[in-house]
Amino acid sequence: MKHARNAAPGLSGVARNLFASLGTTGKVVTGAVAAVLAATPFGAWNAVADDAVPLSAGTPVEVGPYEVLIEKVVSTRTLGDVRPLDPADKLLVVVAEVTNTSDLPAHAYQLADIVPAPVGAGVVDREGRPVADDVATGDRPLPDRYNIADAGDLDVVNPGVTYRVALVWNQDGDAAPATARVDLAGLDWIDEGFAGLDDEYWLPTDEITHSGRFDVEPPGSAGDDGEAGGADGGSGSTGTDA
Amino acid sequence: MSGRRSRWRTILFVPVAIGAATWFVTQVPQDAGVDQPFEVEGAVGETVRLGYADLTVTDVRVAQRIDGEGVAQAGGVFVVVDAVWEAAARTLSIGGAELVDAEERTHAATDRSGCATATSAAPAYGQRITYCFDVAPDALEGAHVRLGRGGEGESGAFQRRDAVAVVDLGLDEAALDEAGAGEALRVEGPAPVVDARPGTEGDA
Numbered sequence: 001m002k003h004a005r006n007a008a009p010g011l012s013g014v015a016r017n018l019f020a021s022l023g024t025t026g027k028v029v030t031g032a033v034a035a036v037l038a039a040t041p042f043g044a045w046n047a048v049a050d051d052a053v054p055l056s057a058g059t060p061v062e063v064g065p066y067e068v069l070i071e072k073v074v075s076t077r078t079l080g081d082v083r084p085l086d087p088a089d090k091l092l093v094v095v096a097e098v099t100n101t102s103d104l105p106a107h108a109y110q111l112a113d114i115v116p117a118p119v120g121a122g123v124v125d126r127e128g129r130p131v132a133d134d135v136a137t138g139d140r141p142l143p144d145r146y147n148i149a150d151a152g153d154l155d156v157v158n159p160g161v162t163y164r165v166a167l168v169w170n171q172d173g174d175a176a177p178a179t180a181r182v183d184l185a186g187l188d189w190i191d192e193g194f195a196g197l198d199d200e201y202w203l204p205t206d207e208i209t210h211s212g213r214f215d216v217e218p219p220g221s222a223g224d225d226g227e228a229g230g231a232d233g234g235s236g237s238t239g240t241d242a
Numbered sequence: 243m244s245g246r247r248s249r250w251r252t253i254l255f256v257p258v259a260i261g262a263a264t265w266f267v268t269q270v271p272q273d274a275g276v277d278q279p280f281e282v283e284g285a286v287g288e289t290v291r292l293g294y295a296d297l298t299v300t301d302v303r304v305a306q307r308i309d310g311e312g313v314a315q316a317g318g319v320f321v322v323v324d325a326v327w328e329a330a331a332r333t334l335s336i337g338g339a340e341l342v343d344a345e346e347r348t349h350a351a352t353d354r355s356g357c358a359t360a361t362s363a364a365p366a367y368g369q370r371i372t373y374c375f376d377v378a379p380d381a382l383e384g385a386h387v388r389l390g391r392g393g394e395g396e397s398g399a400f401q402r403r404d405a406v407a408v409v410d411l412g413l414d415e416a417a418l419d420e421a422g423a424g425e426a427l428r429v430e431g432p433a434p435v436v437d438a439r440p441g442t443e444g445d446a
Contacts, residue, residue, distance in 0.1 A: 105340075105350035149315035150307075158349040160378030161317040 055182060055212030063114050063209065064187030064202045065102035066157070071095040071164075073118060073180055074217045075171060080151050082144070084170045086128050090219065092121050092171035094182060095148070099162040106202070108154035110187065112142040113204035115167050118182050121216060122175020130172060137185045138206035143167040177216050184210040279390065279401040284409045292405035295336070295363050296328045297389055299409045300370075304382070304417040305427035308374060310356020313426045318378040319418065321411065322427060323387055326370050326435060327363035336361050337393040338401060341375040341411075344384030349375050360393075361432040368435040382413040 117140035187202040284290035301324040357374035392400035
């Protein structure tokens, strides 16, 4: 019985023998494959910004149900009635035009999924902590959203309708970036969810599909004077004071 | 041996049976009556009887700006639909409201500026509600609203085998002239009215 047990080396024994039988090149390749497999749970296959389609000001791109056109990035002390949570901080504003190009109404809150916080612009979270540049897309702080035409909130974007929106983050008061990287993250249409529990919705992928560097208009610049705030008329907002 | 073979047969039978049943259900076309809502058509000013409630669309207006709780500016144009609900037997929630244009594009109501997307209705008196839809100008012609107690959900999941009012709004491109750039159109939140029926005293 003893020799019978020795005759079966087991799975690990087979793997060890197989690995030992490989040549140097085979061992290197096998090791590399094993390393990638081991790193898979930690994001080895995630898309990186380098794979993204270049994004530039004034160029419309399709993301989920939206056509998104990033107009500009502005740093400002205030935006109409909107002020940073910490008075020493500033607001970083991405001004964009969004159009729903689908046949169904789209939730405006998903604009926050599509446009993650710009990178390299000194964005801070709601507790005032700086957001590192390498923070994953889905972990960056969400912006407040405003319809520039009336300075109000948006709940739904119906087919064929275009809004000029301001996406607003808190920015470190001492930050004065000349440029910032603006990313767009994709949405996947889920026609039929797992087990049919949740169907027909846009799921954030948190994968960057478009990316580009934009000039950041500093406080007090010409473009900042009411343009970013875009609070022409509406509920009492008057543009920026910078 | 035969006992073991019998056990394997039993184990295999379950996934095979599930697979066959799944294939059968997906292949056989379902009768639309199984899961479609019962549509009751009406027009502006008519009372539509849905069984669980009566609905009257009392007015349809078009505006670039509306003013309820602050002024809201349309991205396209606001279609403002005033309606009165009166429940048949018991208080119920009214949650379904969408506008469908001639190209079958669907549009959701907005809750901006005091407009409502849902309300409740009770027997014996009407509940007035103003729905606002911010739509592209080319959606006006031939547009109708679908109003019911169940929300649209996924593929109308909450309206299956339930009555839904389909009311033609009678809009065309000329309605855009009315929208204009004048004063913002005043809208108010849901409120009870004395009597929902058109032509009666206290009509909404």
